[in-house]
Amino acid sequence: MTGVIFDIKRFAVHDGGGLRSTLFLKGCPLHCPWCQNPEGMKRAPWLWYSPQECLRCGTCVAACPHGALTLDDRIHVNRERCDLCGICEKTCPGGALERTGREIEAEEAARILLRDRVFFGEHGGVTLSGGEALSQWKFAVEVLARCKKAGVDTAVETCLYAPREAVEAMIPVTDHFLIDIKILDPELHRKYLGVDNHLILENYEMLVRRGADVLVRTPLIPDYTAFEDNIRGIAHYIYGVDPDAEYELLNFNPLCRSKYAALEEEYPVEGGILSAEEMAVYYAILREEGIPHIIKE
């Protein structure tokens, strides 16, 4: 069983308990305008260019057999011509060109993830993230099954926009579900993320019914998710589903702007990290709605 991944991050400290290794699976059914990992959105591999590593030497332009690269103040990739042959990646002296996205056997993925097992201790382990981990759920199940078999704690970061059978298959191999509920209003959800949230909420309720360990998270994105009605609505809803719910608000992280610049795309979110005062307002809302376990990083 193979899957397509775009990164393996070791020493991950924000993807669950303890020290973890996180596998990023490629492809996502949602289209969040603020996505932190745009390289993970599409399943297909992609030629990634890092302007800050680029020496502007033109070696790649000369080497490309398809004429897909041009150089002015930076390299531009003609995506129609590029067939991801990898010649530019090999010849680039600066390491500025890289194909993101590679196919990997589940066994190999598990082996790499378990390489840092000595760091996991009691609380750490392996996390699957993305993209959307459940967009390749059969692969995800196999990777986690191997990790569980090795006695390692497992977690999944998911938006839960996946068939019910996928979520059910994950339950036996997943110790912790870290799920995103980003927007409660179905209309807004459709408008911004491109899909309805009905399936997400159904899967969430099913996980709670089945007694899974679930942490709900909402990324606070200025103008998209970070407004009172949304946060109060989500808090109210999850308290209704699970009076013992754990809920975490993730502060906006604008660091991904440079990724969009590299892609020559606009990043649509204005503004920066929310201040401690702004965060305090949202925490107060959570308390008002009765959320018993407010998680703060």
Place this chain on the structure above:
Amino acid sequence: MRIEREHIAGLSCSRRIIDLKREMLEEPRYATIEQACIVTESYKESEGEPRCIQRAKALKAALEKIAIRIEPDERIVGNRTAGVRGGVVFPETGASWIDREFETLPTRPQDQFQVHPEDIDTFRREIMPYWKGRSLEDQVRAAVGTKVNAIAKVVKVNQKDHSQGHICPNTEKWLRLGPSGLREEAQSHLKDAEGKQKDFYESVVLSMEGASAFMERYAALARKLYQETGKENLAEVAGACAKLAVAPAESYQEALQSTWFLYVILQREGNASSFSPGRMDQYLYPYYEHSREQGMTLDDALELTECLWLKFNQLVYLRNSNSAKYFAGFPIGFNVAIGGQKEDGSDASNDLSYLFLQAQSHLLLPQPNLSLRIYRDSPQELLETATRVISLGSGMPQVFNDEAVIPALESHGISHEDAVNYAIVGCVELTTHGNTLAWSDAAMFNLLKALELTLNHGVDLLTGEKTGLDLGDLTIYETFEELEAAYAKQIDYFSDRMVECVTQVETMHEKLLPTPFLSAVIDDCLAKGQDVTQGGAHYNFAGVQAIQVANVADSLAAIKYMVYDEKRVSREELLHALQTNFEGEDLLRSTLIKKVPKYGNDVDWVDELGVKWVNYFADGLKKYRNGRGGIYQMGLYTVSAHVPMGQNVGASADGRRAKDPLADGGVSAMYGRDTNGPTALLQSVAKLPFEKASNGTLLNMKFLPQFFKTDAGIRKFTELLRAVCRLGISHIQFNVLNKEDLLAAQEKPENYRGLTVRVAGYTAYFTELARDLQDEIIARTTYESA
């Protein structure tokens, strides 16, 4: 117990300590020739007597005559000079370099000292003429200078103009007997002794008489100041000093005072880089417990501890300008070890371990060099408390791993009992307690320079001089294996010559610098009637540092991959690029850096190249014996020497430009090249043969403060420490700071005088480091949490 620990964590720093600290830091540092004058006078009077007697008489004269001072609020007293942080001119070991550099001391780039102009005249008139040709420095130069210089670019031979140090004396015995008890022990041996042994015992008696006199002088001064000021602390000090002159310590305060006198006198005799107190939380505990039973409060215990902690910062070490580059920031290495295990394997931490951590969190000064010993079952509370102190950014405590250190010591002939009770001396060097002369800093061996010579007919890329064996050059080696075979020969060639030089230096120390006072507190010197320099200690080692695994692994990996395996560059092209320092070869240089895997990223084949050559070097040392009959041990650390040692090396195949610094620390990756995060770095490091690196190792990691902001972050950090323990890595230390802090400190040093930074095996004031070392620290990888 739990309640006591929580109480300790809540203790605040007293006004007395805050004031004493401020006054200490405000006082300017001066170079001083007072002791040099007294000692020179004494030598003239004792001309013709055995050297150990001359040395003992000189020490005694200094202890009896040198100006002393007590601050009105001090509770622990004693210093080498009346001023604080004085640079003591020590002509017995080196007068010529002082003569050459005296005027430059206030302005040199590293470790500056103010100078009284009249001292320069006195020195040249009264002191220099006597020591010319007599000092260790001059005699070493005469005996072995040519040989030392011939290998200097590859091997830096140490202790040529100063004493060895790096010694952990038997402080427990000193506390139990005091100078009077040790004098009696020497006298009892003296009855039946003859010849050299008789001289030795007599020299010990003289030294101890001097020690008692020194303590009595402080008692008298404290009494006088008490009469003038009525301050109770001075009455206490007077009582303690008077008692210690004739009797052993009983209370915690007396034990601290006695400990401090021991180290002041050791430095007065030896002027050495580092005498270390070792496991103070163990041997001071009975005194602490006794005083607690007598009603000493925890606040009082902490204040007394902090008084000693301040004292540890008042002695600095005057080195020549070159040596100051290698060991920047006046490290004097009062290394204090806490935690670890007892002999039966049970946990050794106690209230003092926590009090010492609390003192460190209050003072954040470079000394003592606080070291935490961890092992498989270290209490979580201890690790969390230590992590909170580490998060404050003073670089301390540094962390040592019993699981790696104890087996390494045992495999070098140290008994289990002594290995379990190990301590740290200087920066990161390993030792037993009170019975070793480890000669830890015998030499530093630049493996990267040896590779350079191997690639280029034995000819130095920087100077064009032929200093190594001519075995060919890169274009001649048809295979990577041929290159490796030549490299091995080059290493052997320099190792042989290094040992010859080190042995000669040791012989000079035996002849010129016996240390009777020190020998009285190193087992088995009194029993054998032998000075430590003659081999009187129970264990006798010599230590050589292999430098630097990251650059060697990366350079060999680049040559193997680019030239021999992938053939992406020809042998001629690469050699030419190295010879021309990558002139016009930016793309090749970038390819070497970016396209070849590097040590520190958990890439097995690259890491294994580092392992292979570290093993080769360590195994090669096995055939040698040092001047005292013991074996050589390998260390993997550089202190700050990666900067000057890098200045000696031409361009290297890892993409490093000529004269750029080497990787820092010892086993760290080249800065900025460990791109797979801390766990990959640690996995790479863990492949090294730590059981062979029994002289000590050094790994630097830098974290930003954000990592420690939450309890979860603190816990995650302790899990990292436990993983280090499981991985069998001997040592690790952490800098916690952000780049903005450091850039601001460069711009406005006056606002950052208290900012300490972990340079290598020790902490120094950032603003007192030379600019290039500051830049280098800023450039090192900073881990943001993923």
